[in-house]
Amino acid sequence: MRILVVMDPIQHVNLKKDSTMAMLWAASRRGHSLSYIEQSDLYLDQGKAWGLTADLKVFEHQADYYHLGEQVKTQLADFDVILMRKDPPFDMNFVYTTYILEQAEREGVLVVNKPQSLRDCNEKLFATQFPELQVPTLVTSRASLIREFIATHQDVIVKPLDGMGGTGIFRVTHGGLNIGATLEMLTSLGTVPIMAQRYIPEIVDGDKRILMINGEPVPYCLARIPQGGEVRGNLAAGGLGEARPLTEKDREIAEKVGPFLRDKGLFFVGLDVIGEYVTEINVTSPTCIREIDAQYGTSIADLLFDVIEAKRSAS
Known part of the structure; x- marks a missing residue:
């Protein structure tokens, strides 16, 4: 080809x-x-x-x-x-x-x-189509609503809708300092919506990247473990990458999301899972192939090309 x-x-x-x-x-x-x-x-x-x-x-x-x-x-x-x-x-x-x-x-x-799906499936917002797989999540530009959310859930992550690599992610707690300044900055003074999610304590065990190929999960994920007191596990933010076999819960999540990915022509996707919750669905340029291959001897890119070649030959 x-x-x-x-x-x-x-x-x-x-x-x-x-x-x-x-x-x-x-x-x-x-x-x-x-x-x-x-x-x-x-x-x-x-x-x-x-x-x-x-x-x-x-x-x-x-x-x-x-x-x-x-x-x-x-x-x-x-x-x-x-x-x-x-x-x-x-x-x-x-x-x-x-x-x-x-x-x-x-x-x-x-x-x-698929180009249309790249436009349609914002990596933060796409995950909200599966509320049963998420912790409480709010998307808004209004500081008053976010403050109510923080008061209800006490410990919250706030982040922009267009970031990558952990950029712009903040952990805020009810009664904490600088909430106002943080929200002003992230929402551009109330003009841009952001996402707020209840903090998931299991982040200390890693933010798992589950790679999906044509709606089917790769058997191993990469747990990105925060280091040095960081909240973020992203490798770009200094997280430690540890490859692990998928758990039964990981496979259940993949089974629920997979058909939607296939329907949208999303051949290569990264699900971000903390504990038992999906936080993001990455569709633009997911990574972590190299780390999993290095630790388990897999060849994930070949699995992807098996699918691409079959799809191309069938067209």
């Missing part, structure tokens, strides 16, 4: 942790040809989806892990598969990119994940 990857600058990836590189290595081992593009190089011309793409070779060693050819104008319909792996922020540039990729999809390309 001809595969195009949309990603952040490849020269800046953290090779030890980058899940996109794991996907590209798996595709290369299978004999697929690769091309590379950044978000700003996608465009529409007379209603057709185009890009300034470069041939990409990848190598599985630290010193020299990629080689890029010269950029050329390419119609996106020339590709069989596009991997959309651009990291958040989920801003208007990201939204515009999904429109271009949606045009490529109309022209016959398989886009992973």
Whole structure:
């Protein structure tokens, strides 16, 4: 297959942790040809989806892990598969990119994940479609409502709806200092909605990332354990990653969410689970492949490409 990857600058990836590189290595081992593009190089011309793409070779060693050819104008319909792996922020540039990729999809390309679903399924808000799997959760821009929520639940996490890697996450308690300033900052003085969730004490045992491939869970998750008095377990915030087999409860959660992911064309998704509760459903560019592979000898990217190849051959 001809595969195009949309990603952040490849020269800046953290090779030890980058899940996109794991996907590209798996595709290369299978004999697929690769091309590379950044978000700003996608465009529409007379209603057709185009890009300034470069041939990409990848190598599985630290010193020299990629080689890029010269950029050329390419119609996106020339590709069989596009991997959309651009990291958040989920801003208007990201939204515009999904429109271009949606045009490529109309022209016959398989886009992973589905562009419309990337727009529809905000990683914080999507989880609210499964209230039975969540702790008490409030989404609002009104400080008065959030203060009521804090008074009711006493210990609360507040966070922006468009963050990643644990950025902008605060733990606040009833009667605590700086609640007003925290809410003013996160809500931009009451103009932007944020999420408030009852604090889950089980975070000390790890914020589990359960990877889902076409609605089915990978048998192992990565528990991201907060370090040094941190509230956040995110690896980007210094959390320690410990791979573990899924528990029976993890599998129950995956079984409930999985059909919705398949219906929405979300081939590769990361469920964030603390204790027995889903906190987020990550659809943009989920990670943790490398950490789980390293600790359990799995090849999660190959599981993904089994699905992609089957889907492409059936179309």
